Amino acid sequence: MNVPGAWYLALAAIIFCIGAVGLLVRRNALVMFMCVELMLNAVNLTFVTFARMLDDVGGQVFVFFTLVVAAAEVVIGLALIVSIFRRRQGATADDISLLRG
């Protein structure tokens, strides 16, 4: 017995909103990054669900591209966090409010 797609969509919406709230609430840059990953994953789940509901392979191909973009984003973001940490102790969003090194 199959689970209807609407349930997956609702679950993805819940995960997306939790990620969005975490991005607004947390101040540690690393944890904010993890919340962005949560949101990306929720969108991936939505893509796969729609691919199944509409019987179209395009949704799954798009998840593939989202994975690549997420990987590239994490690499660059963590490199930025490492270089910020080298300059100053702490990576909360308040520490990096200046536009200079």
Add this chain to the structure above:
Amino acid sequence: MEWAVFVVFAIAAVGGAGGVVLARKPVHAALSLVMTLFSVAVFFVLEGAQFLAAVQVIVYAGAIVILFLFVIMLLGIDREDVLDEPLRGQRPVAVAAGVALFAGLLLVAKILQPTGAPSVRGSLTQGDVPNVERLARGLFTDFLWPFEITSALLVIAVVGAIVLARRSGPGRILDEDERVGGGSDAGPEAVLIPGDAPEPPGEQEQ
């Protein structure tokens, strides 16, 4: 059976997402993230996307979370975050915004219906073709150009990470020189400029 798996892993996914937001230590947040990512991989299997489930486990739960843990350990920030909020009222507003976002998403899902035109890019179920082959067919025919651009994106990301994260070498030395030179030169001049009002031409010649 599928319902049972769905409910169990839905609880795990939401619990892991909550753990990411609420955990005091970044390490615990990363481990909660693994739980959510793995649950999403299970959902992929339930929906017939076997290849994406494997990639999800390998790339996300494997590589990306390991990268997070690596940075946490490398920087030695395994201490508890200060969770008090300097901005008054920011948390309730953020939670209210999240709830409003959820309500908006449900409203959109209620109002808008997908067009219902199936299989624009090829079917997922017709015929006896495995999932990997369907995905590969779509990727290497309809989406060939985006796929090539993706490779360029990855190369750019690798080069960017190396440029940003290298510690030793000429870039580092240049940074030190710039900081020392800029500090001693710019400091006194910046103080002198308002005091030496009669000599702006001298300033400009330098």
